[in-house]
Structure formats: C-alpha cells, structure tokens
Amino acid sequence: MGRVGIVGVGHSKFGKRNDASLRELAFEAYGAALDDADMDSSNIDSSVICSATHYDKQRSPAGVVAEYLGLNPQPTFNVEAACASSAVGLRTAWALVSSRLHDVMTVVGVQKMTELSSEEIQELMGRAGDVMWESPFGTTMPAYYAMYATAHMARFGTTEEQMALVPVKNRKYGSKNPNAMFQKPITAEEVLKSRPVASPLKLFDCCANADGAACLIIANAEKARKLTDRPVWVAGLGLASSPMSLAGRKGPMTSFEVTKNAAMSAYQMARVSPNDIDVAEVHDSFSITEILNYEDLRFAKPGGGTRLLEKGETELGGKIPVNIDGGLISKGHPVGATGASQLFALTKQLRGEAGSTQVDGAKIGLAQNIGGIGMYSAVTILKA
Amino acid sequence: MGFEKFGRFGYVSQTKINPLLSYLEKGQIAATRCKKCGRTYFPPRAECLDDRQSAIEWVVLDGKGSLITFTKVFFAPPAFQPETPYLLGLAELSNGFRVFAPVSPSVDEKQLKPGKELNLKVARGSRDNLFYWLE
Numbered sequence: 021m022g023r024v025g026i027v028g029v030g031h032s033k034f035g036k037r038n039d040a041s042l043r044e045l046a047f048e049a050y051g052a053a054l055d056d057a058d059m060d061s062s063n064i065d066s067s068v069i070c071s072a073t074h075y076d077k078q079r080s081p082a083g084v085v086a087e088y089l090g091l092n093p094q095p096t097f098n099v100e101a102a103c104a105s106s107a108v109g110l111r112t113a114w115a116l117v118s119s120r121l122h123d124v125m126t127v128v129g130v131q132k133m134t135e136l137s138s139e140e141i142q143e144l145m146g147r148a149g150d151v152m153w154e155s156p157f158g159t160t161m162p163a164y165y166a167m168y169a170t171a172h173m174a175r176f177g178t179t180e181e182q183m184a185l186v187p188v189k190n191r192k193y194g195s196k197n198p199n200a201m202f203q204k205p206i207t208a209e210e211v212l213k214s215r216p217v218a219s220p221l222k223l224f225d226c227c228a229n230a231d232g233a234a235c236l237i238i239a240n241a242e243k244a245r246k247l248t249d250r251p252v253w254v255a256g257l258g259l260a261s262s263p264m265s266l267a268g269r270k271g272p273m274t275s276f277e278v279t280k281n282a283a284m285s286a287y288q289m290a291r292v293s294p295n296d297i298d299v300a301e302v303h304d305s306f307s308i309t310e311i312l313n314y315e316d317l318r319f320a321k322p323g324g325g326t327r328l329l330e331k332g333e334t335e336l337g338g339k340i341p342v343n344i345d346g347g348l349i350s351k352g353h354p355v356g357a358t359g360a361s362q363l364f365a366l367t368k369q370l371r372g373e374a375g376s377t378q379v380d381g382a383k384i385g386l387a388q389n390i391g392g393i394g395m396y397s398a399v400t401i402l403k404a
Numbered sequence: 405m406g407f408e409k410f411g412r413f414g415y416v417s418q419t420k421i422n423p424l425l426s427y428l429e430k431g432q433i434a435a436t437r438c439k440k441c442g443r444t445y446f447p448p449r450a451e452c453l454d455d456r457q458s459a460i461e462w463v464v465l466d467g468k469g470s471l472i473t474f475t476k477v478f479f480a481p482p483a484f485q486p487e488t489p490y491l492l493g494l495a496e497l498s499n500g501f502r503v504f505a506p507v508s509p510s511v512d513e514k515q516l517k518p519g520k521e522l523n524l525k526v527a528r529g530s531r532d533n534l535f536y537w538l539e
Binding site for chain 2: 147155170175220221265
C-alpha cells in the first residue's frame with residue numbers, strides 16, 4: 021500500500037451565498053485547488069462529490085457537479101455521511117488511490133443550505149435523529165448535543181461560562197479567516213446572553229447553516245512528487261460508527277465513544293500519539309462538542325477539556341492550537357464541505373502557508389469530523 | 405391509522421412492531437423478547453439479532469427509571485412549535501434498557517437533574533396519538 025499525498029487544496033467563501041448555485045460553489049473550490057496544484061482537469065482520474073444530498077434541490081448532485089467541473093467521462097459518485105461527508109470522501113478516495121485503481125482524484129465537499137426556507141430547514145432538522153423512536157418527540161440537532169452538555173455539567177461541574185470560551189476563542193480566529201461566515205469576534209457576555217436554543221446551549225454556542233465548498237486533490241506517492249514539491253501526506257484515517265439512537269448508546273453521555281474509536285484507529289495507523297499533534301481541527305458544531313472532542317481525542321483527561329481552554333492551551337501559541345481557522349462556529353457549517361475545509365486548513369498549516377495564524381514548525385495535524393448526531397466520527401492525521 | 409400514531413408527531417407509518425400501539429392503548433409499555441434465547445429489546449424490534457429464525461413475544465415493562473440527561477427545547481421543528489418550550493430526557497429503566505422520551509410538564513423542572521428517579525408512563529395526545537413520557 022503506497023502513500024497518498026494531498027497535492028492541491030481549494031476553498032470557497034462560506035456563508036449565505038445567495039450569489040451562487042451548488043455547482044458554482046463547487047467550481048470555486050475546485051478551480052482554486054487546480055490553481056494551487058498548478059494543474060488542469062486532464063490530470064484527474066475520478067471525482068468524489070461529498071454532500072448531504074437531502075439539502076440539495078438537485079437530486080444525485082455528483083452528476084451535475086462533475087459535469088460543471090469538466091470531469092466527464094471520468095468516474096464520479098456521491099459520498100454522504102452527514103456532516104462528515106467529505107472526511108469520509110477522503111477515506112474513500114484514499115482507498116481508490118492506494119489500490120491503484122486511480123492515480124489522482126479530487127474530493128469535493130459542497131453544500132447549499134440557505135436556499136431552503138427556514139420552515140424546510142426546521143423540518144429537516146426534526147428528522148436528524150432516529151425517526152421511529154426519537155424524532156416523534158421533537159428532537160433537534162442542538163437538543164442532542166445539549167443532552168451531552170447537561171450530563172457533562174452534572175458529572176464534571178462544567179459551566180456555561182466555561183463553554184462560552186469556545187465561541188470566544190474560535191470567533192477570535194475567525195476574524196482572521198477571509199473565508200469565514202462570521203469575521204467579528206464575540207464576547208463571553210454576548211454568548212451567555214444570546215437566546216436559548218436547547219438548554220444549556222444558546223444561539224452563539226451553535227454553528228450556523230451555510231453555503232460553501234472545499235476541495236482536495238490527492239495522488240499516489242509517485243504522482244504526488246511529480247505534481248508538487250510540497251505534498252502533505254495522509255498518515256492516519258480513523259472512522260467509526262455509533263448507534264444513531266441516543267437510547268442505543270452506553271455510558272454516562274459525557275463523551276462520544278465513536279470519536280474515541282476513530283481516534284484510536286487514526287493514531288495507530290499514523291503511529292503517533294496525542295502529544296505529537298502540532299495543530300488540530302475539531303468538530304465544534306456546538307461549544308460543548310469541542311470540549312468533548314478534546315477529551316475523546318485524548319488532548320485532555322475526561323472532564324479536563326475546560327481546563328485546557330482556561331489555560332489557553334488550545335490557542336495559537338498553546339500546547340495544541342485547535343480550530344485556529346475559526347472552526348465551524350466562525351466559518352459556518354455547509355455540511356458536506358466541512359470535513360474538506362478542516363483538511364484545507366491543516367494542509368495550509370503543514371505547508372507553512374497559514375499566514376497570521378501559522379503554528380511555527382507544524383509537522384503533524386489532526387482533523388476530527390463528527391457526522392450528524394454522532395453516529396459517525398472521522399479522524400484524519402496529516403503529515404508534512 | 406398506522407404507526408404514525410406513535411409519538412407527539414409520528415413520521416413512520418409502516419412497521420412490524422405495530423402491536424406496541426395496542427399495549428399503549430391499555431396503558432402498558434411493552435418490549436419484545438426472543439422466544440428462543442430470551443434476549444429482550446426496547447424499543448421493541450421484530451427480529452432477534454442472535455436467533456434470526458425465531459419468533460418474538462411481547463413482555464410488559466414496569467417503567468421505573470432514572471434520568472441520565474435532559475434538555476429544554478426552545479427552537480423546535482414545525483410540528484412541535486405549539487408546545488415549545490418542552491423537555492426531552494434520556495433515562496435508564498430498572499432492567500437496564502435506555503429510553504428517549506419527553507419529560508412530562510408535571511415534573512418540577514427545578515428538581516430535574518441526572519440521577520432523578522422517574523417513571524415511564526403512557527401519554528395520549530390531542531390527535532388520539534399515543535406515546536410515553538417520563539413523570
């Protein structure tokens with residue numbers, strides 16, 4: 021099994037993009053990735069289009085996206101794993117390149133969400149849980165994560181003030197990211213005073229629906245070295261699943277087993293430990309999620325996530341800077357694009373191209389991407 | 405009316421575990437049990453994971469439970485907006501099963517915390533819909 025390298029990355033502006041359709045967003049990221057890799061479409065053997073297709077007006081969007089990107093007649097297909105779609109897309113493409121079925125592939129994460137009416141969005145949100153046993157009681161995405169927050173607060177004494185440190189940190193870095201939906205810092209007081217969504221989570225504890233795309237171009241080792249003198253290597257891929265129903269999960273609901281399992285696979289495959297990670301992107305769909313992720317990825321002990329935040333260890337200059345591109349909380353969360361957006365940020369860091377948020381000498385990066393209400397979690401480790 | 409009668413607003417109408425509704429009608433909450441190996445399932449399922457060829461039978465649960473976690477929902481999907489805000493809980497029943505259910509408005513919210521003893525009881529909605537909640 022040969023190594024697989026990332027040779028090009030691209031990112032559209034995220035946010036309420038009422039100026040662009042799904043295919044056009046995809047092209048913004050794909051075109052930028054081609055420019056970044058200094059290549060054209062003739063080099064691409066196959067494409068994987070990653071989106072949570074229930075948000076799209078277009079059915080089977082890989083068809084129209086591949087056409088618009090000029091990627092016919094090469095193979096194309098859609099990969100869906102809710103919010104983890106493009107991390108799973110990379111895993112899929114990695115396997116196709118490792119097997120030598122293809123040499124160079126593109127992974128395009130794209131989502132158009134703001135075109136739906138808020139009524140449509142709310143209806144979709146209501147079916148994010150198990151539709152037979154949980155959605156009939158009025159579940160929402162924030163409600164599920166809020167239940168983890170309640171349990172974490174009861175067990176470890178975590179407070180809403182501590183949780184507010186996550187959006188404060190991430191929005192600070194979001195202000196330095198021109199692709200982010202929100203580029204204005206926020207105060208803890210603003211977070212704590214924002215309106216309740218699902219207790220204890222308030223509006224500014226939550227990421228926002230957005231439109232956007234992010235793209236990766238990957239190649240086998242031989243091609244990667246020919247195409248670029250600065251490949252970033254895919255060193256570890258972890259993916260796990262968990263029961264979709266909350267009632268089907270075990271334990272005290274203060275951690276995600278699914279992330280612990282995915283992390284174990286990724287650390288093993290990359291032969292690294294949590295201490296080796298120089299920079300990380302974790303799934304901050306909600307403030308509490310980032311805190312649980314620190315613990316599940318073993319950056320902190322169970323219950324120790326808030327301490328890491330308070331000591332500034334996940335800030336730029338800290339022991340392990342996390343989400344210093346702003347995270348989902350600043351960038352917005354165009355579901356299918358988020359995983360690729362995290363890998364875009366890591367690739368820039370590992371090449372030393374992250375500008376004002378560059379982590380000095382970053383060699384190993386980790387991205388963690390949760391799907392839906394925690395039924396999937398992907399952990400990807402990249403090395404310079 | 406099929407299984408969409410289950411819940412405050414049901415999405416799924418066709419299933420093999422429709423008999424649950426007859427138990428709820430009688431004020432009972434029921435699980436399914438494999439006739440061969442005795443493995444019991446709640447929420448009920450129609451096939452045993454271990455003995456796929458065997459039949460299942462229904463058993464009534466006592467509903468005693470303890471709260472694991474909860475939330476109060478302020479921003480709800482369209483069908484649930486008239487009842488907003490409302491409480492949702494996850495509880496562990498005395499026989500080890502976990503259940504996701506609304507918390508009845510009769511429960512004093514200030515008393516609500518993980519570990520609180522609650523009972524799973526049958527509830528009836530205004531559209532003749534049936535469900536269970538923690539009270």
